Amino acid sequence: MPSSIPSLNPPHRLLLGPGPTPVAQRVYEAMGKPIVGHLDPFFFQINENIRPWLRTVYGTENPFTMVLSGTGSAGMEAAVSNFVHADTKVVVFIAGYFADRIAEMSRRQGATVVRVEKPWGETFSDAEIREAILREKPTMVGYVTAETSTGVWQNGDALCQAAHEVGALVIADCVTSLGTMPINVDKTGIDIAFSCSQKGLSCPPGLSPITVSERAMERLRARKESNRTWYLDFKLLDEYFGGQKRYHHTAPISMFYALHEGLALIMEEGIEERFARHKANHLELIAGLEGLGLKMLVNNPHRLWTLHTPIIPEGKDDMTVRKSLLDNYGIDFAGGFGPLAGKIWRIGLMGEGSKKENIALLLEGFKKALSA
Numbered sequence: 001m002p003s004s005i006p007s008l009n010p011p012h013r014l015l016l017g018p019g020p021t022p023v024a025q026r027v028y029e030a031m032g033k034p035i036v037g038h039l040d041p042f043f044f045q046i047n048e049n050i051r052p053w054l055r056t057v058y059g060t061e062n063p064f065t066m067v068l069s070g071t072g073s074a075g076m077e078a079a080v081s082n083f084v085h086a087d088t089k090v091v092v093f094i095a096g097y098f099a100d101r102i103a104e105m106s107r108r109q110g111a112t113v114v115r116v117e118k119p120w121g122e123t124f125s126d127a128e129i130r131e132a133i134l135r136e137k138p139t140m141v142g143y144v145t146a147e148t149s150t151g152v153w154q155n156g157d158a159l160c161q162a163a164h165e166v167g168a169l170v171i172a173d174c175v176t177s178l179g180t181m182p183i184n185v186d187k188t189g190i191d192i193a194f195s196c197s198q199k200g201l202s203c204p205p206g207l208s209p210i211t212v213s214e215r216a217m218e219r220l221r222a223r224k225e226s227n228r229t230w231y232l233d234f235k236l237l238d239e240y241f242g243g244q245k246r247y248h249h250t251a252p253i254s255m256f257y258a259l260h261e262g263l264a265l266i267m268e269e270g271i272e273e274r275f276a277r278h279k280a281n282h283l284e285l286i287a288g289l290e291g292l293g294l295k296m297l298v299n300n301p302h303r304l305w306t307l308h309t310p311i312i313p314e315g316k317d318d319m320t321v322r323k324s325l326l327d328n329y330g331i332d333f334a335g336g337f338g339p340l341a342g343k344i345w346r347i348g349l350m351g352e353g354s355k356k357e358n359i360a361l362l363l364e365g366f367k368k369a370l371s372a
């Protein structure tokens, strides 16, 4: 081999940011197993194993629960493109970066988009949500359960109730909540939920698990014109992954193995136990950060268990602190962006990353960096 060809030697980072998150050894090993064809009975069996596990993490009985080949944004684009078109009026509740993306995708589908906005980091009260939905009478409503740009949890109960009262369907972004916090799709009344593989499920990025209610499927079946986004057309995808097993695209087999193993790990742990672990570790990290004198951007009870957003103290520099943790501890986490650039840090404890020893190391690193 010519000496100029470099070998692949990625650094070992402890990924404690907004994602991707640490990947379990068993998941890496699953990805190294022999691939089969994308129409092989074994591949379809992998899918059938995955579906009920996804129903468990989403909290749903929806028959239409499946995995898209693409990242979380593909899930978002699928949710929007299948249900939002020129005749649609969409209300999107926006208090952060990712809700804005739902609005932008809806705009590109030619829909009438009503942006209900608050400053980044705030939540919408039940009354505010109800008022906006009853006033606008949309056909679709979009919101983000776990806003990764701010660390806020947005409750969806009142939103779904009001939406259904006016005959609208609800799209919920569950990218930073799936597999770590209870989403309760059915109980809440969410119609279309999407997520990703690289956060709470602790797999590499590349897949987007979705689930769609029967109510939404009825609306989809009645839709006359085709989804303009061919790759993410649920009707076509159902012909591939559903009964007919008809070729649609060449699914990334090794990623499906990874997701299979990642979800198997969750089933072994138990979903309730997993939620409890994330909550306990979240509380421990908050206590530790507050013990170091840091204040949090988000107040209780709106904090995510997955993503923590301490405010950068006066006189401390975002990048200097992050570099100190990366250089001294190999810990990779993120700063804020948009209106929160230079104002907050974003620290993730998700899936394989949500561990006591990681919290201890992180707090040690922060103590050192803040006192420097």
Ligand SMILES: Cc1ncc(COP(=O)(O)O)c(C=O)c1O
Residues within 6 Å of the ligand: 018, 019, 071, 072, 073, 074, 076, 098, 144, 146, 147, 148, 149, 173, 175, 176, 196, 205
């Ligand atoms: C809340 C939220 N929605 C959507 C996305 C987009 O997901 P992806 O980057 O996997 O396409 C992200 C990514 O971080 C996110 O945090």
